[in-house]
Amino acid sequence: MNTVRDALVIAHRNIIRIRRVPDVMAFVLIQPLMFVLLFAYVFGGSIDIPGGNYREFLIAGIFAQTVVFGATFTGAGLAEDLQKGLINRFRSLPMSRSAVVAGRTASDVVYNALSILVMSVAGLIVGWRIRGSALDAIAGFALLLFFSYAFSWVMACVGLLVPTPEVVNNASFVILFPLTFIANTFVPSDNLPGVLRTIAEWNPISTLTHAVRVKFGNIPAGTPDPSAWPLQNSVLYSLIWAIALIVIFAPIATRLYQRAGAR
Numbered sequence: 639m640n641t642v643r644d645a646l647v648i649a650h651r652n653i654i655r656i657r658r659v660p661d662v663m664a665f666v667l668i669q670p671l672m673f674v675l676l677f678a679y680v681f682g683g684s685i686d687i688p689g690g691n692y693r694e695f696l697i698a699g700i701f702a703q704t705v706v707f708g709a710t711f712t713g714a715g716l717a718e719d720l721q722k723g724l725i726n727r728f729r730s731l732p733m734s735r736s737a738v739v740a741g742r743t744a745s746d747v748v749y750n751a752l753s754i755l756v757m758s759v760a761g762l763i764v765g766w767r768i769r770g771s772a773l774d775a776i777a778g779f780a781l782l783l784f785f786s787y788a789f790s791w792v793m794a795c796v797g798l799l800v801p802t803p804e805v806v807n808n809a810s811f812v813i814l815f816p817l818t819f820i821a822n823t824f825v826p827s828d829n830l831p832g833v834l835r836t837i838a839e840w841n842p843i844s845t846l847t848h849a850v851r852v853k854f855g856n857i858p859a860g861t862p863d864p865s866a867w868p869l870q871n872s873v874l875y876s877l878i879w880a881i882a883l884i885v886i887f888a889p890i891a892t893r894l895y896q897r898a899g900a901r
Contacts, residue, residue, distance in 0.1 A: 641734035648728075648741025652715065653748050670704045670753045674760040677824065685825060690858030694769075697761040698778075698850040699823030701754060702843050705786035707814055708750040712742050712790040713797030713806040716895075721802055725895070736892045739798075743790040750786045754779060769855030778853030781876060785846050788880035791887035798894035823847050827869075839866035842879040848872040 677700060678693050687695045716739070719725050728738050768775045797806050820837050821827070827838040838844050848864070849872035851857050868875040 641737055641740070644733040644737030645740040645744060647733075648738055649745040649748075652742060652745035667752065667756050670700070670757040671760050673700050673704060674757050674764060678764040681824065687826070687858060688861075690856075690861070691765065693761075693765045694767065694856045695826075695851070695858075696824065697757070697766040698854060698856060699821075699847045700761075701757060701782055701850055702785075702821075702847040703818040703823055704753050704757060705750045705782050706789055706818060706843065707810075708753055709746060709786055709789040709793045710807060710810045710814075711746045711749055711793075713793035713795075713800075713810060714803040715742055716794055716797035717800060717803045717806045720798065735896055739791075739794050739888075739891050739895050743787060743794060746790045747783055747787050750783055754782060766856075770853055774853040774855070778850045781846065781849055781853070781873065785842075785876060785880045788883040791884055791891055794891040795887055795894055798891060817841065818843050821847065827864075836866075839864070840868050842868075842876060845869060845872040845875045845879075849876050 674697070677696055681692065681696070685692050716725075719728075719738075725738070729735075770778075793806075793810065796809060797803075800806055800809060820830075820834055821841045821844040822838055823843060827835055827844060830838050845868045848869050852872065864870055
């Protein structure tokens, strides 16, 4: 119980930064808006989605990409706290050792929720619509946030291993760009050649995107069912990945935090 309370205090401390640090607010609110508008109008007339609207196809992919990139807040924030010596200060307080990392990952859920809200409004402006039920839509948004929370634990490990926030950002983009682009985020995976298509079909970002499209009712009528098992079971596959990331990386991040603070 003390761990939960301490983690909530740390999460509140991180959330306060949204209104106090302008560049955080810009990343949370302006970047997702820019992605929606640029991709909708730059690629909107260039990619054909048989029987459907590219902008409706696009929004789920941007959702998935943004929440994964949003997880870099965790890594950069922990690296900054470590660099400034705050980790040592936290260690001197009578608080749970895992609370700092848990609070950081929890606060990033709030960041991503704000990003999704902004993207949803922008998507509605450019022509995106939720065509499924309200319950399915809620499930789609919840899946996005849960996956982003799980991925935050991966970024927490990165943030505790590298020396500065700048290195976290550079290392994250090297990993996340291929992960989000070799997928069905912006083009159908059927359009990709050979090996890249196979990678995209098993890529958890693809399954997350497909699951969200299904929940939002953005799969065009008459679209054949996917042939790859992960896409056939996209919700299950995405949940398996999310749970596996938490189970594997949460203990590692906690251990790295304890070692980092001891340096």
